[in-house]
Amino acid sequence: MARKSFDDTACPVARSLDKVGDGWSLLILRDAYHGLARFDQFEASLGIASNILSNRLGRLVEEGFLERQRYNDRPPRYEYHLTRRGHDFRPVLIALSAFGDAQYGEAGRTTCLVDVETGEAIDPVLTDRRSGAVIETLKLAPRIRPLADEPQGSI
Amino acid sequence: MARKSFDDTACPVARSLDKVGDGWSLLILRDAYHGLARFDQFEASLGIASNILSNRLGRLVEEGFLERQRYNDRPPRYEYHLTRRGHDFRPVLIALSAFGDAQYGEAGRTTCLVDVETGEAIDPVLTDRRSGAVIETLKLAPRIRPLADEPQGSI
Numbered sequence: 001m002a003r004k005s006f007d008d009t010a011c012p013v014a015r016s017l018d019k020v021g022d023g024w025s026l027l028i029l030r031d032a033y034h035g036l037a038r039f040d041q042f043e044a045s046l047g048i049a050s051n052i053l054s055n056r057l058g059r060l061v062e063e064g065f066l067e068r069q070r071y072n073d074r075p076p077r078y079e080y081h082l083t084r085r086g087h088d089f090r091p092v093l094i095a096l097s098a099f100g101d102a103q104y105g106e107a108g109r110t111t112c113l114v115d116v117e118t119g120e121a122i123d124p125v126l127t128d129r130r131s132g133a134v135i136e137t138l139k140l141a142p143r144i145r146p147l148a149d150e151p152q153g154s155i
Numbered sequence: 156m157a158r159k160s161f162d163d164t165a166c167p168v169a170r171s172l173d174k175v176g177d178g179w180s181l182l183i184l185r186d187a188y189h190g191l192a193r194f195d196q197f198e199a200s201l202g203i204a205s206n207i208l209s210n211r212l213g214r215l216v217e218e219g220f221l222e223r224q225r226y227n228d229r230p231p232r233y234e235y236h237l238t239r240r241g242h243d244f245r246p247v248l249i250a251l252s253a254f255g256d257a258q259y260g261e262a263g264r265t266t267c268l269v270d271v272e273t274g275e276a277i278d279p280v281l282t283d284r285r286s287g288a289v290i291e292t293l294k295l296a297p298r299i300r301p302l303a304d305e306p307q308g309s310i
Binding site for chain 2: 010011012013014015016017018019023026027030033034085088089090091092093094095096097098099100101102103104105109110111112113114115116117120121122123124125126127128129130131133135136138139140141142143144145
């Protein structure tokens with residue numbers, strides 16, 4: 001990505017890209033959602049050079065998506081666990097996974113996500129939490145988010 | 156992104172990143188969803204160098220997210236319109252936008268998406284199309300997608 005900072009805009013897409021706008025970072029998060037936590041687990045899963053992995057893990061910690069937890073003292077070794085922010089990012093990767101499965105998937109050559117409880121593949125669709133409407137059926141426009149109302153009953 | 160090809164895996168996230176794993180490409184798609192179509196419109200919106208814009212538009216055409224349509228003959232000028240694949244990618248950007256608004260938004264300094272019909276801001280949540288379950292409440296695991304059944308009644 002060319003390095004104009006995307007953070008300096010009102011657009012939440014641009015601001016998010018500034019934090020994790022990198023393929024490796026997204027694949028590290030994908031693996032974290034699947035339970036991987038240790039450096040050598042990510043390294044084996046991704047086939048990534050260790051210096052790049054180290055850099056991306058550091059960036060994800062710095063941006064608050066992962067947190068480091070020491071699991072061995074001598075030598076010092078760390079696990080990387082998802083924070084609340086890291087968990088909150090998961091719908092983006094699920095949407096990306098559903099798109100990739102639909103567009104580039106061939107049976108037997110792609111993974112889908114299954115509900116562990118039922119064993120059924122999920123079919124993710126974005127809906128509006130309030131109205132329940134399927135968002136792809138709506139006509140949308142961006143708008144600057146207005147200032148929040150004063151909280152009622154504040155002293 | 157370090158150039159190992161992400162396309163050579165069973166993972167639909169990795170394959171999708173190989174196509175549009177780039178901040179500028181995602182911001183061009185964002186603008187296309189908001190109705191922009193011409194080179195100079197994207198250039199003015201993004202503040203992007205024209206050679207980079209030209210490269211990313213070409214890539215998005217090549218990968219089937221946008222298609223070129225000539226709107227002027229002398230000199231030749233083109234508009235870039237979303238294909239079906241481009242439209243199908245939109246939920247990824249909506250999920251990214253909702254995440255960015257929640258994590259990095261401040262009132263008056265972030266945009267949200269509103270339903271043009273009602274004027275209400277949408278609050279996107281991923282649900283399972285079949286069961287209606289909110290996906291963030293499910294425990295998920297990846298699985299290689301099995302071969303489709305033989306179509307019944309085939310000759």
